[in-house]
Amino acid sequence: MGDAVVGAVLRAAREQAGVSPAQAAACAGLRESRITRLEAAQVRWAREHAVALARWYGMPDREVEELRHLLVARHQHAVPDYGTISGPRLGALEARAVRIRVATQTVPPFVWGWASPEAAGVSAGGSRPWPGCPVTLIWDDLTLDRGYMDAPRTAARLRHLAALVDAEVLSFRLLIPDYDVSFEPVGSELTFADRPALCVSEELSLVVYSNGPRAREKSALLDRQLAAALSPQESLAALRRAAERWSCR
Known part of the structure; x- marks a missing residue:
């Protein structure tokens, strides 16, 4: 392979x-x-x-x-695609993915520079187009309590995320960790029709690509977290409650 x-x-x-x-x-x-x-x-x-x-x-x-x-010949590569700057490798991979699943602890819903899809009716400053495939974002409940710069901007980010879910361009799932399933922010899993799955994570400002056995480990973690997460409806309700709390601070 x-x-x-x-x-x-x-x-x-x-x-x-x-x-x-x-x-x-x-x-x-x-x-x-x-x-x-x-x-x-x-x-x-x-x-x-x-x-x-x-x-x-x-x-x-x-x-x-x-x-x-x-x-x-190895199964993990660190290459310099920095932060939200559009990287040719990551963009080329996202464009050919048939499914993307993301487990992250960051408040912004735009992972590594995505712009919002027009269907969401909300503008965003990302430089790469929204992936043309189903995208699922997994958070834990503590992520909803983490702020982004200040309360108004945190509330705006959470409302924006809810708008993406309402527009059916993003699936949002919330995990309440317990002794059986902990939250692991493994980054993104990109599934392709014609090649093995690939996992992408951000480590010390570098985007790290993992395939082979390491990618399979991360995919299994995502499966377990999704199985234990709240339903899409419960997750969206929790997201909206968090946005309201931040709006009142």
Whole structure:
């Protein structure tokens, strides 16, 4: 099995350069179907093919060198997509996801720079488009009590999140931790139709991509937390009560 991050990086670079899969295959001396399977992480990249294509696509030397590190056989990569700045790797992965699940302790509902979808009727300053797939956000009850800068802005963030749920562009679930199930803010899980699932978390301002066994562990944690969470209706009611409490402070 190949690496979903490497495939996403090279596919994004190829599309940005205006190169077709057939042209990429001719450059690398491969079949077009092989390029498609490599980008979908169905087979492993050969280092010489990946680096040659990266240079042909016009990737900067710094990104080509980073790609060399990504090609090392391992299951966790830390690459510099910072904070809410749109990262080409993360954006390319989100655009192809068929499901995204997020467990986080941050108040903003826009994870790593998402802008609100127009259907929500609420504007937001994120730089990346809202994913075109179902998105589920999992919080614990303590997250509702954490403030964001000040009470008015916290209330506004919570009301915004409720608006996204009302517009049916986001599913919100609230977990009340107990001795059996604790809350684990594992970050995002991206599920794809044509490649293994990938988990993304933020660690010390770096976006860390996990696949293979580590991603499966995080996916299992998300399954357990969702199974123990309040229903969507109960979760939304708790969110609205929290917004009202912050509005009165």
